Amino acid sequence: MRETLFQVERQQMTSLQVQIREMLVSAMLSGQMPAGSPIPSTRTMAKRLKVSRNTVMLAYQALAADGYLQSRERSGFYVSEDVRRGAMERATASSGGGVATNHSTVDWNKRLRLTPASQRNITKPANWHEYPYPFIYGQADAALFPIAAWRDCTRQAMNRKWMDAWTSDLYNEDDPMLVEQIYQRILPRRGIMADKEQILVTLGAQNALYMVASLLIKPTDKVAVEDPGYPDMRNIFAMKTKNIVPVPIDGEGICIDEHLKGCNFVFTTPSHQFPTNITMSADRRRELLAWAEENDALIIEDDYEFETNYNGEPTPALKSRDREGRVIYAGSLSKSLMPGLRMGFVVAPKQLIGELRALRRLMFRHPPGNNQRVVSLFLALGHHDALINRLHKAYQARWKTMGSALEEYFPGWAKWPGFGGTSFWVEGPAALDTNALQTAALEDGIIIEPGQVCWADPQAVKNERTNYFRLGFSSIPEERIRPGLERLHELASRQLRGQGS
Incomplete structure (x- = not known):
């Protein structure tokens, strides 16, 4: 047991015996001393606290009488197995109302400068892998990952x-x-x-984007975001400026129109627009770059899922057309390797990379060296290329299966993504409530993602756009896609019939 858990203050008004009881109760209730664990002997505790052994013994006996401790003959005292049952009532009784707890008396509403916990975010069940039909986005199928190759790279890195x-x-x-x-x-x-001096390794693309926003976005800046778009990035910008400008998208990507007037930055996902999967056309890319040059603006490009094109070759990044250093490019290996690895990178002009590197040092110095070296070997030995080929085959098969199943069970609700991706964006009838559908689907073992959160204005979507949802297929076996969508169709039909639609 860590010695730092145990300390008493002789200047306090309460007795040493009460302080010992409070100290132990607090440690037990917080989980630092779990049920069944032994506590230090009276001799050891008395020596640590520099108090008499009799004082410690009286405290232990009182806690045993209250049910917190169990005395075992010739073994000592142990934390009671049911210590958390009725804990607060016993705590008050055992200490006369003076037990130290983890409750804070600080008014955090006055202290907090930002409250990111209040922002709207995409939520997913933590145990999603236990569901039979996880139509969830951004997760990996462990069955497709070459664990033996990764283990070999890890061994070599050691x-x-x-x-x-x-x-x-x-x-x-x-x-x-x-x-x-x-x-x-x-x-x-x-x-x-x-x-190489224009490259910085980050803890995923999200970390890269956060650091870019922290360095560049001022409170007076106007930042254009796709609408619907990536909620996390919108939330990051919202902590830097109140001037967030939602810009609609069409079949070619983000619209270059009057919405961009006065904007200093544009955030875009051109390879596979989040969440619609639209790939920005070549003409729209040229138009966006020309706009940035004419208006002295910067473009932040999140090039996620660039490896998941099934029709033809991957479209060159927007950054590849950048001739003035106006595009800040964030990439990630999370989708092709594993989301939990958190390995990404940013490509930008050298001066900006230098400042990002200095900021990263203040935050966490650098990504874990062992992860970097293992990923290096995985890439160098060709395992990543082989994995991409495997993912292409598996994802393309799932893409086709999901597309045909949607046409069968939800005709007209979804469009096939032009170049691929790992999800479908679905628009149901206006009467469909995907929040209620999500709840019903979870009870039936199906995970879907309502799309309402992807729109910027919470008031505008409060009672609107509840008919959009996303279906991912990166983590669900192909053979479960059609049965899962059939069951989802039954649930959606039942809801619509109940509403008279």
Whole structure:
């Protein structure tokens, strides 16, 4: 048991015996001393606290009488197995109302400068993998991952000759091998020609985007976001400025119209628009870049899912057309490797990368060295390329199965994404309430994601756009897609019939 758990203050008005009882009760109720665990002997505790052994014994006996401790012959005292049952009532009784708790008397509403917990976010069941029909976005299918290859790369990274790569504090540097692999293998696929000094490794694309926003967005700036769009990015911008401008999208991507007037920044997901999966056309890309040049604006490009194109070659990134350094590019390996790895990168002009590197040092110095080296080896040995090919085959099959099943069970509700992605954006009849449908579906083992949160204005969508939802297929086996959608169709039909639609 950690010694820091146990301390008494001789200057307090309460007796040492009461302080010992309060200290132990607090540790038990907080879980620091779990049920069944032994507590220090009276001799040891008395020595640690510099009090008499008799004082400790009286405190232990009182706690045993109240049901907190159990005395075992020739073994000592142990935390009671039912210590949390009726805990607060016993705590008050045992200490005369003076038990120390984890309750804070601070008025945090006055202290907090920001309240990100109040923002609207996409929510997903933590145990999603236990559901038979997880139509959930952004998660991986463990059955497709080459665990043996990853284990081999991990074993190689642990080689003594590479110990410095993952045991040393790199301060604000990256693993040079990983930067080399991003430079040689990842960026050329996106048509991006950049120097190594223009690359920074991050804890996923989200971390890259947060740091970019922290450095660049001022309270007076106007930031254009796609609508519907990525809620997390909209929330990040909202903590930097109140001037968030929702911009509609059409079949070619974000619209270049009067909404952009006066904007300093544009955030876009051109490869597969979040959440509709629309791929920005070449003409729209040229138009957006021309607008940025004419208005001295910057473009923040989140190029997620660029590896999931099934019709033809991947579209070159918007960054690949950038000739003035106006596009800040954020990429991620989360979708192709594993979301939990949190490995991403940002490509930008050297001066900005230098400031991002300095900011990252203040936050967490650098991503874990062992993860960087393992990913480096995974890329260098060709395992990532092989995994991409495997994912393409599996995802393309699921893409086709889901598309045909949607046409059968939900005709006219969804459009096939033009180039791929790992989800379908679905628009049901206006009377459909996808929040209620989500609740009913969960009870039937089906996970869907209501799309209401993707629109920027919470008031405008309060009683509108409840008929949109997203269906992901990256984490559900192909053979479960059709049965799951059939059951979802039954639930949706039942709801619509009940509403007379």
